[in-house]
Amino acid sequence: MSHMPIPLQEVRTTCPYCGVGCGVKATPLGDGGALIEGDAGHAASRGRLCVKGSALGETLGLDGRLLHPAVRRDGAMARAGWEEALDTVADGFRRIIAEHGPDAVALYVSGQILTEDYYVANKFMKGYVGSANIDTNSRLCMSSAVAGHKRAFGEDVVPGCYEDFELADAIVLVGSNAAWCHPTLFQRIVKAKEARPELQIVVLDPRRTATCELADLHLPLKPGSDVRLFNGLLTYLVGEGAVDHAFVAAHTSGMEAALDEARLGGDVEEVARACGVDPAQLRAFYELFARTEKVVTAFSMGVNQSSSGTDKVNGIINCHLLTGRIGRPGMGPFSLTGQPNAMGGREVGGLANMLAAHLDLDNAGHREAVRSFWGAPRIADKPGLKAVDLFRAVEAGKVKAVWIMATNPVVSMPDADQVRRALAACELVVVSDVVANTDVAPYAHVLLPALAWGEKDGTVTNSERCISRQRAFLPAPGEARADWQALCDVARRMGFAGFDYDGAHAIFDEHARLSTWKNDEDGYRRAFRLDPLVGIDRAAYDALEPVQWPLRAPTDGAARLFGDGRFSHPDGKARFVATAPRLPVHATGGEYPLALNTGRLRDQWHTMTRTGKSPRLAGHAAEPFVDLHPHDALLAGVREGELARVSSQWGAMVARVAHGGGIARGAVFVPIHWNGHNASDARVGALVNPEVDPVSGEPEFKHTPVRVEPFGVAWHGFILSRTELNLERVAHWTRVRGSGFLRYELGGREPVSPAMARALLGADEDADWIEYEDKSEGMLRAALVVDGRLEACLFASRRPDLPARAWLGGLFAQAELSARERATLLAGRAPTLGPDPGPTVCSCFGVGRNTICTAIDKQGLTTPAEVTACLRAGGNCGSCLPEIRSLLQEARSAVA
Numbered sequence: 076m077s078h079m080p081i082p083l084q085e086v087r088t089t090c091p092y093c094g095v096g097c098g099v100k101a102t103p104l105g106d107g108g109a110l111i112e113g114d115a116g117h118a119a120s121r122g123r124l125c126v127k128g129s130a131l132g133e134t135l136g137l138d139g140r141l142l143h144p145a146v147r148r149d150g151a152m153a154r155a156g157w158e159e160a161l162d163t164v165a166d167g168f169r170r171i172i173a174e175h176g177p178d179a180v181a182l183y184v185s186g187q188i189l190t191e192d193y194y195v196a197n198k199f200m201k202g203y204v205g206s207a208n209i210d211t212n213s214r215l216c217m218s219s220a221v222a223g224h225k226r227a228f229g230e231d232v233v234p235g236c237y238e239d240f241e242l243a244d245a246i247v248l249v250g251s252n253a254a255w256c257h258p259t260l261f262q263r264i265v266k267a268k269e270a271r272p273e274l275q276i277v278v279l280d281p282r283r284t285a286t287c288e289l290a291d292l293h294l295p296l297k298p299g300s301d302v303r304l305f306n307g308l309l310t311y312l313v314g315e316g317a318v319d320h321a322f323v324a325a326h327t328s329g330m331e332a333a334l335d336e337a338r339l340g341g342d343v344e345e346v347a348r349a350c351g352v353d354p355a356q357l358r359a360f361y362e363l364f365a366r367t368e369k370v371v372t373a374f375s376m377g378v379n380q381s382s383s384g385t386d387k388v389n390g391i392i393n394c395h396l397l398t399g400r401i402g403r404p405g406m407g408p409f410s411l412t413g414q415p416n417a418m419g420g421r422e423v424g425g426l427a428n429m430l431a432a433h434l435d436l437d438n439a440g441h442r443e444a445v446r447s448f449w450g451a452p453r454i455a456d457k458p459g460l461k462a463v464d465l466f467r468a469v470e471a472g473k474v475k476a477v478w479i480m481a482t483n484p485v486v487s488m489p490d491a492d493q494v495r496r497a498l499a500a501c502e503l504v505v506v507s508d509v510v511a512n513t514d515v516a517p518y519a520h521v522l523l524p525a526l527a528w529g530e531k532d533g534t535v536t537n538s539e540r541c542i543s544r545q546r547a548f549l550p551a552p553g554e555a556r557a558d559w560q561a562l563c564d565v566a567r568r569m570g571f572a573g574f575d576y577d578g579a580h581a582i583f584d585e586h587a588r589l590s591t592w593k594n595d596e597d598g599y600r601r602a603f604r605l606d607p608l609v610g611i612d613r614a615a616y617d618a619l620e621p622v623q624w625p626l627r628a629p630t631d632g633a634a635r636l637f638g639d640g641r642f643s644h645p646d647g648k649a650r651f652v653a654t655a656p657r658l659p660v661h662a663t664g665g666e667y668p669l670a671l672n673t674g675r676l677r678d679q680w681h682t683m684t685r686t687g688k689s690p691r692l693a694g695h696a697a698e699p700f701v702d703l704h705p706h707d708a709l710l711a712g713v714r715e716g717e718l719a720r721v722s723s724q725w726g727a728m729v730a731r732v733a734h735g736g737g738i739a740r741g742a743v744f745v746p747i748h749w750n751g752h753n754a755s756d757a758r759v760g761a762l763v764n765p766e767v768d769p770v771s772g773e774p775e776f777k778h779t780p781v782r783v784e785p786f787g788v789a790w791h792g793f794i795l796s797r798t799e800l801n802l803e804r805v806a807h808w809t810r811v812r813g814s815g816f817l818r819y820e821l822g823g824r825e826p827v828s829p830a831m832a833r834a835l836l837g838a839d840e841d842a843d844w845i846e847y848e849d850k851s852e853g854m855l856r857a858a859l860v861v862d863g864r865l866e867a868c869l870f871a872s873r874r875p876d877l878p879a880r881a882w883l884g885g886l887f888a889q890a891e892l893s894a895r896e897r898a899t900l901l902a903g904r905a906p907t908l909g910p911d912p913g914p915t916v917c918s919c920f921g922v923g924r925n926t927i928c929t930a931i932d933k934q935g936l937t938t939p940a941e942v943t944a945c946l947r948a949g950g951n952c953g954s955c956l957p958e959i960r961s962l963l964q965e966a967r968s969a970v971a
């Protein structure tokens with residue numbers, strides 16, 4: 076394939092991380108890198124980028140990229156040409172379908188592929204293979220919101236837009252750590268509150284998160300008790316006369332049944348007891364909600380990722396329907412989407428129980444409509460397997476071929492060791508990724524290199540239904556191809572017509588046409604439509620400005636839906652859903668007394684395949700940790716700063732014990748990001764409860780009964796090294812990337828000796844080797860110098876009392892060590908004693924916690940603005956402002 080040279084000029088594109096969908100301006104620098112800035116012209120972000128978006132330039136390098144196809148020959152992966160790789164996939168799929176039927180093959184895709192990739196994947200499986208066995212990691216993310224929207228509205232639609240957060244008088248964040256997970260949208264809330272301090276922010280989260288720093292009220296509800304709490308609110312609203320009777324009568328049905336169920340929950344006191352919150356605080360929230368017309372209830376994974384996730388969604392929507400607060404400025408239920416294209420995937424029907432263009436898989440007329448539109452030989456006539464069931468079917472040998480695209484199920488699925496077993500037993504595993512060494516790669520029979528962000532072209536849809544272009548600004552590296560192209564190449568080899576597109580714009584055009592197909596007819600009507608984009612050509616597609624659907628008129632999208640009271644159910648009415656509270660199926664107690672909650676860190680993205688490349692992002696959290704209450708730590712016999720083993724009936728991991736101060740008794744929190752490549756034993760997915768919501772099939776990621784116990788080690792240590800090391804001999808290790816080095820944190824059982832240190836760092840007999848050992852203190856320090864340059868160093872000690880890594884890390888930037896640095900290297904700090912800046916708080920300007928605390932103390936700083944003025948910290952993307960606010964708060968309490 077030939078590629079035109081890409082000019083060195085600014086390209087407007089969209090961030091590839093979260094569902095906020097910020098606009099990015101990328102200017103290629105000619106060396107493979109690019110200058111990254113926020114795009115002030117993009118309505119979703121108005122020029123803002125969070126720390127992950129700002130660091131995109133550091134993730135563009137080709138190191139670690141998958142650049143050529145590979146196929147397995149005699150048990151080992153070998154480089155292959157595209158022809159051979161595609162033939163292997165097509166032949167395998169064809170043979171297995173012929174022998175075992177279409178349901179013996181599956182696709183498992185991702186909210187991180189583009190709408191065009193997703194559209195083709197769905198058409199390939201549902202229309203041509205004839206099976207709905209295509210599911211996506213959105214099952215793990217948005218499927219409860221999808222199911223809740225469909226039940227309430229008759230269609231999977233987010234009724235509001237981002238501006239509603241600025242127009243609201245109250246914002247309720249349920250199970251959302253937006254400060255870290257949707258940072259630029261959160262900054263809009265921060266600004267709105269600065270302008271109008273009367274804007275009330277309520278956070279419902281069992282954990283005290285960075286988001287709570289902005290909250291007027293934080294309700295630390297018992298995990299999984301949201302339905303009970305919103306049922307209580309529904310009852311309360313009736314009691315307070317907050318019902319919008321006209322709206323309810325004209326535009327909804329099912330209120331009585333929902334109320335009957337809700338009333339079983341009792342009064343505010345009973346609900347407070349059941350949810351484990353202070354009755355006065357609960358009443359304060361109910362009162363606020365009752366008296367505030369303009370209220371946005373935004374929800375995210377604390378709601379969706381639950382065995383009662385769909386009911387949680389409907390419990391929230393019920394309260395908005397009852398008060399008629401939907402689809403008007405400043406109000407409504409608002410599902411915050413996770414991935415950049417969570418919404419696009421839903422528009423093309425990417426889940427196993429959906430059809431394309433918001434048509435229904437369980438409706439025979441809809442199925443025929445889609446089949447005839449595609450001119451497909453067949454159409455799937457029943458839902459396919461949802462993610463958890465899919466990998467069980469793979470293990471059971473019922474699904475014999477699976478094509479995994481842009482997701483790492485070996486890390487991100489619950490009961491992740493089951494996924495390992497399933498893939499190891501599978502006849503044909505095809506993996507499309509941009510990175511070579513993912514955790515799924517070892518199970519692949521075929522590896523297909525995909526174009527990454529910056530190289531690929533297409534569209535994504537964000538949380539507020541805004542479709543934006545991702546544009547290429549870098550040439551395609553190696554032999555990487557667009558995912559849609561690989562899919563079409565395989566489809567054509569399988570003899571399927573209808574996969575000859577001459578570019579992403581042609582796929583988008585077909586997608587737009589399908590959205591209008593029969594859309595004016597009774598029984599087919601749906602809000603999702605893209606009429607003015609039908610017939611879009613390459614030039615118009617390349618110039619496409621961000622645009623919100625539904626699109627009917629030639630110009631504008633609609634910012635809000637349902638304000639007129641017309642919903643997508645056939646009778647035009649919305650449905651209340653009676654939601655009976657259910658606590659997590661697997662109760663804690665006995666062997667597994669603690670509830671494991673899992674979630675995200677500010678500066679990492681999922682399994683770290685991309686954010687892990689950025690040294691700037693690694694400074695915020697260098698290691699996986701298990702955060703728990705000090706009393707529970709005492710009971711478990713583990714100590715802060717030491718290692719602990721966390722285990723459930725499904726699996727186990729090792730993490731550093733932390734007391735972040737935000738965890739209630741009985742709960743523990745572990746971040747999701749570490750994988751099998753950057754840690755010996757820290758994939759939290761291995762422990763996670765595979766129970767799912769009965770309606771949506773979304774897993775119970777936030778609630779797994781676990782036990783915590785000491786992970787005894789003889790020594791603690793760290794290694795900084797220019798190259799990757801083999802640390803099999805060390806009982807526990809984790810790795811992040813620094814600037815010019817890799818940072819390993821270690822816990823060892825085999826006694827550490829100079830010989831072992833040499834072996835670990837790869838120092839031979841005549842290496843330039845510096846060493847210090849204090850046997851009685853159980854301390855060893857060593858450094859390997861090559862051509863005068865620091866190559867690697869190791870620090871180990873019986874206690875976790877090791878020197879800070881910052882100064883040592885800085886030595887890797889130097890071409891040569893000075894004599895003084897050589898002499899003091901093993902002291903682990905600068906010859907002229909400078910203070911240790913502490914763990915990074917502001918990643919943009921590299922400002923540490925200790926630096927900020929000292930400035931607060933010494934200079935009497937009292938506001939985040941003063942901290943920014945003094946240290947620059949917080950002055951760029953603002954992602955760290957919640958942490959700065961909490962440091963100011965701590966300083967105030969310390970004084971008091």
Ligand SMILES: Nc1nc2c(c(=O)[nH]1)N[C@H]1C(S)=C(S)[C@@H](COP(=O)(O)OP(=O)(O)OC[C@H]3O[C@@H](n4cnc5c(=O)[nH]c(N)nc54)[C@H](O)[C@@H]3O)O[C@H]1N2
Binds near residue numbers: 216257284412
């Ligand atoms: N930095 C960063 N940002 C991201 C991502 C990332 O990897 N890194 N990923 C993106 C993706 S795909 C997603 S889906 C979003 C997720 O965004 P969020 O949903 O905001 O993030 P999480 O940390 O998964 O979980 C949110 C909160 O739910 C709380 N929670 C747990 N159990 C319950 C419960 O029973 N009830 C309630 N009310 N709350 C509960 C947790 O304590 C946690 O604080 O983030 C997106 N943004």
Ligand SMILES: Nc1nc2c(c(=O)[nH]1)N[C@H]1C(S)=C(S)[C@@H](COP(=O)(O)OP(=O)(O)OC[C@H]3O[C@@H](n4cnc5c(=O)[nH]c(N)nc54)[C@H](O)[C@@H]3O)O[C@H]1N2
Binds near residue numbers: 212216482558673681
């Ligand atoms: N315990 C626990 N587990 C969870 C969650 C949780 O809260 N707790 N959250 C769940 C949620 S909400 C989500 S969204 C998932 C995310 O989990 P995953 O989807 O498994 O995580 P990612 O690391 O984002 O995986 C994306 C992969 O796609 C590759 N990639 C990037 N761009 C492209 C591309 O254009 N084409 C191709 N072919 N590949 C590409 C990346 O290199 C990476 O390997 O995790 C889920 N798992």
Ligand code: SF4
Binds near residue numbers: 123124256
């Ligand atoms: S908030 Fe951050 S991660 Fe999300 S889209 Fe914007 S820049 Fe990207």
Ligand SMILES: [Mo]
Binds near residue numbers: 215216217
């Ligand atoms: Mo997600």
